[in-house]
Amino acid sequence: MDRLSNLRQVLGKKLLEKVENSKILMVGSGGIGCELLKNLVMSGFKNIEIIDLDTIDLSNLNRQFLFQRQHIGKSKSKVARKSALEFNPNVNIVAHHANIKDPQFNIKWFKSFDIVMNALDNLDARRHVNTMCLAANVPLIESGTSGYLGQATVIEKNVTECFECQPKPTPKTFPICTIRSTPSAPIHCIVWAKNYLFAELFGKSEDNDEIDEEVTEENNKEIENLKKESQALKELYQYAGTPEYSEKVFDKVFNQDINRLLKMENLWKTRTKPTPINTEQYKKALEINMDVDEDKNDSKIKDDQKIYSIEENINMFKECLELLVQRQLKGKKIDPEFSMSFEKDDDIIMKFVAATANIRAHIFSIEQLNRFKIKEIAGNIIASIATTNAIISGIIIMDAYKILNNQLEECNTIYLTHDSSSNVFVKEFLAKPNPRCAVCRKSYFVLTINIEKFTLNDLLNKVLIKPKDNNGLGLNGDITICEDQRILYDFDFDDKLNDTFSKVKIEDGKYLNITCDDDDKMYNIMIYIINDSSLDKDFILEGDSTSISYILPPEPEPEPEPEKTNKRKHSDGDDANNKKHKVITVDIVDDDDKVETVLLD
Amino acid sequence: MKRNISEVDNTSNKKVKTIHQLNDEEAALYDRQIRLWGFDAQRRLRNSSILIVGGKALSNEVCKNLVLAGVGSLTIIDDENVTVEDLGSQFLVSKKNVGQNRAKSMKERLVKLNSSVKINIISDSIENKDTSFYNEFDVVCVTGKPLESLIKINNICRKNNVKFYSADVHGIFGYIFCDLINHKYIEEKNIKYGDDTKTKQYEKSEQYSSLEDSLKYKFPSDMKLKRFLRKYSSIYFLIYTLLQFQKNNKRLPKYISEDEENTEDLNKLKEIRDHLFKKYDINNAVLNDESLSKIIRNAGMEILPICSVVGGILAQDILKVISQKELPISNWFCYDGFTGDGVINKLI
Ligand SMILES: [Zn+2]
Numbered sequence: 001m002d003r004l005s006n007l008r009q010v011l012g013k014k015l016l017e018k019v020e021n022s023k024i025l026m027v028g029s030g031g032i033g034c035e036l037l038k039n040l041v042m043s044g045f046k047n048i049e050i051i052d053l054d055t056i057d058l059s060n061l062n063r064q065f066l067f068q069r070q071h072i073g074k075s076k077s078k079v080a081r082k083s084a085l086e087f088n089p090n091v092n093i094v095a096h097h098a099n100i101k102d103p104q105f106n107i108k109w110f111k112s113f114d115i116v117m118n119a120l121d122n123l124d125a126r127r128h129v130n131t132m133c134l135a136a137n138v139p140l141i142e143s144g145t146s147g148y149l150g151q152a153t154v155i156e157k158n159v160t161e162c163f164e165c166q167p168k169p170t171p172k173t174f175p176i177c178t179i180r181s182t183p184s185a186p187i188h189c190i191v192w193a194k195n196y197l198f199a200e201l202f203g204k205s206e207d208n209d210e211i212d213e214e215v216t217e218e219n220n221k222e223i224e225n226l227k228k229e230s231q232a233l234k235e236l237y238q239y240a241g242t243p244e245y246s247e248k249v250f251d252k253v254f255n256q257d258i259n260r261l262l263k264m265e266n267l268w269k270t271r272t273k274p275t276p277i278n279t280e281q282y283k284k285a286l287e288i289n290m291d292v293d294e295d296k297n298d299s300k301i302k303d304d305q306k307i308y309s310i311e312e313n314i315n316m317f318k319e320c321l322e323l324l325v326q327r328q329l330k331g332k333k334i335d336p337e338f339s340m341s342f343e344k345d346d347d348i349i350m351k352f353v354a355a356t357a358n359i360r361a362h363i364f365s366i367e368q369l370n371r372f373k374i375k376e377i378a379g380n381i382i383a384s385i386a387t388t389n390a391i392i393s394g395i396i397i398m399d400a401y402k403i404l405n406n407q408l409e410e411c412n413t414i415y416l417t418h419d420s421s422s423n424v425f426v427k428e429f430l431a432k433p434n435p436r437c438a439v440c441r442k443s444y445f446v447l448t449i450n451i452e453k454f455t456l457n458d459l460l461n462k463v464l465i466k467p468k469d470n471n472g473l474g475l476n477g478d479i480t481i482c483e484d485q486r487i488l489y490d491f492d493f494d495d496k497l498n499d500t501f502s503k504v505k506i507e508d509g510k511y512l513n514i515t516c517d518d519d520d521k522m523y524n525i526m527i528y529i530i531n532d533s534s535l536d537k538d539f540i541l542e543g544d545s546t547s548i549s550y551i552l553p554p555e556p557e558p559e560p561e562p563e564k565t566n567k568r569k570h571s572d573g574d575d576a577n578n579k580k581h582k583v584i585t586v587d588i589v590d591d592d593d594k595v596e597t598v599l600l601d
Numbered sequence: 602m603k604r605n606i607s608e609v610d611n612t613s614n615k616k617v618k619t620i621h622q623l624n625d626e627e628a629a630l631y632d633r634q635i636r637l638w639g640f641d642a643q644r645r646l647r648n649s650s651i652l653i654v655g656g657k658a659l660s661n662e663v664c665k666n667l668v669l670a671g672v673g674s675l676t677i678i679d680d681e682n683v684t685v686e687d688l689g690s691q692f693l694v695s696k697k698n699v700g701q702n703r704a705k706s707m708k709e710r711l712v713k714l715n716s717s718v719k720i721n722i723i724s725d726s727i728e729n730k731d732t733s734f735y736n737e738f739d740v741v742c743v744t745g746k747p748l749e750s751l752i753k754i755n756n757i758c759r760k761n762n763v764k765f766y767s768a769d770v771h772g773i774f775g776y777i778f779c780d781l782i783n784h785k786y787i788e789e790k791n792i793k794y795g796d797d798t799k800t801k802q803y804e805k806s807e808q809y810s811s812l813e814d815s816l817k818y819k820f821p822s823d824m825k826l827k828r829f830l831r832k833y834s835s836i837y838f839l840i841y842t843l844l845q846f847q848k849n850n851k852r853l854p855k856y857i858s859e860d861e862e863n864t865e866d867l868n869k870l871k872e873i874r875d876h877l878f879k880k881y882d883i884n885n886a887v888l889n890d891e892s893l894s895k896i897i898r899n900a901g902m903e904i905l906p907i908c909s910v911v912g913g914i915l916a917q918d919i920l921k922v923i924s925q926k927e928l929p930i931s932n933w934f935c936y937d938g939f940t941g942d943g944v945i946n947k948l949i
Contacts, residue, residue: 003689006902009856010772035909042692042905059632065669065714087692147637148917174796185797301628305640367797376636383637386669387917390662394909398773398938401906414941418927424914424934424943 003090007044011401018404019044022114026050027100027129029080031384032143033119034066036393037080041088043397049113051096051105052077063386101128106509107446107528110136115400117141119393123168127439130155130163135444135528139408141399143392145416147383150392153413153430154399158547160408160430162440173212177219180226181261182271186361186369187377193357194342194378197253198349200233201321202328202340229257241329246321250314251279254359274363277314285314304372310362313355320352344379353378391416436552442524445473445543451501451508451531454539456481456489459527460497462538464514468545473525477518483510507531521550621647621673627717631671642924643671649923650674650737654727654754655744656681656703658690658903659770662912663742663919665693667718668711670920674719675711676738679704680726690905727754735761740919742766748848755780755812764922767812768915771853772899773938775911776840779918779930781809786925807931810949815932816841818948822882830887834944836935838874838888843896845873853900863897870896907938914943 008016024045026036029052040048054076056067066083067076081095098105110116110132118140120126126142133140134157142163143152155162178184179192195210215223233252239245258276261267288311308316324340327348331338343349354374361368375381395414402410412427433440447463464479466472480490488496488504496504506512508531516523525548623644628635635643649672653660656679667675683691683698683706691703698706702724711720727743728750735741741758743751743766751767758765759782768777788803820833846869847853854866870893878885914934921929936943 001684001686003685005686006689006772006904010899010902010904012859038692039906039909042690058629061715062631062634062669062671065665068713086695088688089696178796185795187796300625301623301640304628381633381636384633385637385917387666387913387920389913390666390909391913394906394913394938395941397906397909398941410939412941421928422945424945425941427941 003088004044011044015401015405016044019401020046022400022404023047023112024049024400025110025113025116026119027116027125028052028119028121029066029076029095030054030060030119030121031063031386031389032145032393032396033076034064034080035386035389036117036119036396037066037084037093038087039393039397041084041091041093045400046091048091049094049096050077050080051098051100052080053097053099063384063389065386100125103509105132107132107136108530110138113138115139115141115403117396117400118143120144126163131439133157134162134440134442135526137444139403141396141403143396145384145388145392147385148388148416148418150388150416151414152392152395152399154403154408154411156403156408157440158433161433162437164439165431165434165437171210173210175219176211176213176226177222179211180229181222181264182267183360183364183366184271186357186367186374189357189360189364189366190353190369190374190377192360193353196230197356198342198353200230201237201249202324203342204339225260229260240325245325246318247279247282249321250277250282250317253356254282254363255279258363272365274365277310277359277363282314285311286318304375305370307368307370308355308358310359313358313362316351316355317359320348320355323348324352342378344375344381350375350378388416438524438551441549441551442526443543443545443548444526444528445541445545446528446530448530448532448535448540448542449501449538450533450535451506451529452533453500455498455500456504457497458538459501459512460489463527463541464516471541473541473545473548475514475516475518475523475525477516477521477523480515480517482513482515484513488512501529501531518550522553523548523550620644623647627671634670638920638924638926642920642926645924646670646672646920648673649739650676651919651923652676652678652735652738652741653744654678654742654746656691656707657687657745658692658905658908659768659775659912659915660744661691661693661707662905662908663744663768663916664707664711665714666912666916667919668714668720670916671715672718672920672923674721676721676723677704677707678723678725678727678730680724690903690908692905732757732761735763738763740764740766740922742768742915742919744768747851748844751778752811752813759811765812766915766919768911770903770907770911771840771843771896772902772904773907774836774839774896774899775907775936775938776836777911777915777918777930777934778812778815779809779932780811780815781807781922781929781931783808784922784929786921786928788927805928807928808949809932815948816844820881820883826884826886829883832946833887834935834942834946835887835892836937836942836944837933837946837948838877838883839892839896840935841877842870842873842888842893843900846870849873854897856898856900862894866897867894907936910938910943911936 004016011019022045024040024047026033026040026048029037029050033050033052037050056071056074056076056079058072060067061069066080071079075097077095077097081093084093085091116129116133116138118126118129120129130140133155137157140155141152142155144150154160174188174191179188179196183189183192191210213223236245236248236252239248255276255278258274262273328338328340340349342353350371354371357374358368399411402408411430413430415426417424417426435441459481460479462472464473464475466474468474478491481488483506487493506529508529510529512527512529514525514527623640631643651667651672653664653675656677660677664675664677679702681703682700683694683703685699687694688696688699693710694703694706704722705724708720708722735757741754741763743754755765755767759780762782764782765780766777769775783806785804785806788805790801792799792801824832850869854870855863857863871890874888874893877883918929921927930945931947933946933948934943935946
């Protein structure tokens with residue numbers, strides 16, 4: 001009897017051996033990562049590498065249980081490693097406090113793993129790992145959680161859908177006129193306060209990614225006006241630091257601009273008219289509430305849950321604006337380009353945004369929200385709990401067992417639902433790759449060369465055009481060779497053909513993207529370069545040239561897909577918008593990354 | 602700090618408690634979950650008292666989750682000692698604890714997870730505790746006990762109006778049973794109006810039955826196999842057979858090896874299945890012989906990935922019960938970690 005007795009009996013000796021000999025990469029050691037690492041070290045895995053660039057924050061500790069108070073500010077991956085080793089000292093864990101996109105984590109490195117497990121919180125890194133796993137031909141277990149919901153799935157090149165086979169929905173944006181002229185919901189006021197008012201006053205006004213400024217025939221005149229309005233607000237900056245600045249800003253945005261809107265009578269035929277707040281009312285509010293802070297003893301938690309009166313909000317506006325202006329003037333003294341960006345954990349900024357959002361809500365007769373809620377919306381905070389992460393990471397281990405046991409056909413995409421009526425999990429068969437997917441339908445090769453000798457011409461003639469039965473890729477058509485966005489060769493740019501790779505700065509670890517346009521067919525190939533200065537032949541090409549297949553052009557209009565019965569949720573639904581799609585989000589928490597809501601169905 | 606349990610008022614069912622309000626520190630720590638279930642629910646958790654019977658791997662998972670969530674107090678009772686095999690799945694204990702009491706050994710790591718949760722350890726057998734012992738708990742959750750003990754504890758809890766759970770993991774299988782007597786809860790529905798979402802609340806209640814009664818559930822005998830399997834999970838019958846086996850033989854089935862079947866135990870399991878299936882005219886395909894031999898291989902073998910799933914669902918359900926939000930499991934959850942099926946069956 002030993003530590004592994006139970007596992008040996010349940011899994012069988014053979015599988016346990018495979019598990020013990022496997023090498024696992026876990027990307028991310030946050031919410032899912034902590035649970036997953038605990039499961040890995042307790043489930044027979046002995047060789048594990050983990051990577052995370054994040055540090056530990058107080059709000060992680062309710063679920064990322066490998067971390068404790070004394071670890072706040074330290075590297076997640078390093079602390080996770082140390083804590084997990086306490087559970088089982090007989091495993092090898094290598095921890096990287098780094099970005100998975102760093103060049104040292106190249107294809108060679110990815111190829112050294114038997115399975116890669118994503119425990120990530122952002123789309124960008126997920127996409128990167130997906131591509132690397134496809135290129136290195138390593139199975140990837142992808143997962144995500146959000147609140148009570150979670151999911152896990154397996155991606156294997158040429159067998160299943162990859163992470164990018166289905167398009168990801170773009171983050172929600174609001175039409176500019178809804179935000180600036182005709183708000184009707186609390187969120188419109190919050191977006192206005194954060195992305196317009198705060199950004200215009202203190203930030204770089206270009207970063208308005210939540211407002212859709214598309215110009216149409218109906219709105220082009222209004223957009224012109226709105227631009228003038230923004231300009232006028234900016235011009236008030238000359239008064240910054242003077243006692244009348246806050247009054248001028250208030251009058252501009254909560255009086256003059258509202259009065260301008262009121263003149264556009266057709267806007268208010270079907271809507272409730274807004275009520276501007278003039279300077280007199282503003283001053284009165286400040287007088288009445290000179291001692292508004294009498295309940296300053298209130299705990300923050302109570303304060304955050306309170307709905308303020310309009311007078312309290314006006315006082316809050318003035319107080320915060322003045323503090324922020326001081327900060328701004330100080331900053332500009334050192335750097336004239338100084339600007340601030342919205343930061344949900346900055347109390348003053350948060351109070352300013354909450355107060356101005358609520359003043360605007362008051363003006364437009366829209367429901368006001370408390371600061372707790374406004375922070376959640378403005379900061380894109382996603383709820384996250386330990387139990388969901390534990391459940392999903394248990395499922396990930398079971399998937400890993402099946403992959404190592406050559407039972408990929410037994411893997412499913414599994415969704416954890418928040419439905420207590422019958423099925424806690426919804427299963428879906430792993431889908432086949434989308435023939436139109438530009439990521440996984442791409443062919444991946446590894447080319448080992450001596451970059452001082454090998455030329456682009458060699459690549460073209462000895463590798464790309466050369467027939468498949470002669471160790472080439474057999475491409476036939478207009479070939480373009482790129483490194484990222486840089487074109488190295490195409491049919492009317494052959495100046496660099498005789499240059500060596502070294503001369504065109506294609507060094508060890510770089511990737512070349514090659515497209516071949518053969519009339520209606522498009523071939524897409526990625527070649528990963530390894531430099532070997534002692535190579536005794538021209539090149540070594542690794543990859544399956546018979547697998548090169550063309551990518552279908554994107555479909556013009558996606559047809560609405562009929563709902564499949566096995567996917568249907570049987571609840572009459574807590575969220576009306578979830579009916580058709582399962583919303584799977586990621587454990588974003590500690591930074592202000594955009595919320596990434598990935599709809600999968 | 603260890604609390605002397607016997608000092609608690611034994612005479613009445615009423616729990617006199619001071620209500621703890623959340624402070625700013627706690628609000629910041631629990632921020633990401635308060636956003637899910639709200640301040641009110643968090644306050645209820647903060648004032649709750651839970652008993653976990655058994656200290657093996659499933660218990661480790663449940664305790665970790667409950668402590669992280671911020672329950673008021675957690676009492677763990679187990680009279681057995683940590684074995685070497687335990688180290689393979691119990692992440693709250695370590696090598697130095699081998700030979701020491703299991704519940705006691707869990708405490709050190711649990712306390713580190715969240716120092717504001719009061720953790721009480723009792724290294725005694727639950728069988729030695731009398732009726733009054735259960736009074737101070739809101740929820741009692743029993744793991745690793747045979748059927749008779751489960752029924753006995755469940756009936757005591759029922760009498761004292763304490764919510765009862767039993768749960769176990771056997772290899773790739775797991776189950777949760779719960780008897781919440783008559784449970785009142787709030788159901789929330791979000792309704793979208795354009796860019797605005799309103800939450801509507803409905804007061805509801807659910808009637809539960811005891812484990813003893815639930816196991817006597819009368820299955821309809823005129824159902825076609827496909828429909829039957831859509832309504833009832835075959836994993837339930839697997840768990841049922843296992844529980845009955847343990848009751849009849851005072852032990853779990855014994856696995857011999859990959860090459861040798863334990864035909865004696867297999868036949869005993871078949872008998873139990875046949876007895877139930879004949880009574881209700883249930884098709885043997887619901888639980889075939891192959892599945893029965895799988896039980897033998899998995900019985901009593903806790904493995905952590907499955908504990909992680911079942912313990913996650915179990916802890917979340919206990920949190921649901923305490924916060925009185927949404928319908929908890931009613932009344933069986935059965936899980937097969939290989940197929941990934943996790944089904945709730947109402948056998949009341
Ligand atoms: Zn794809």
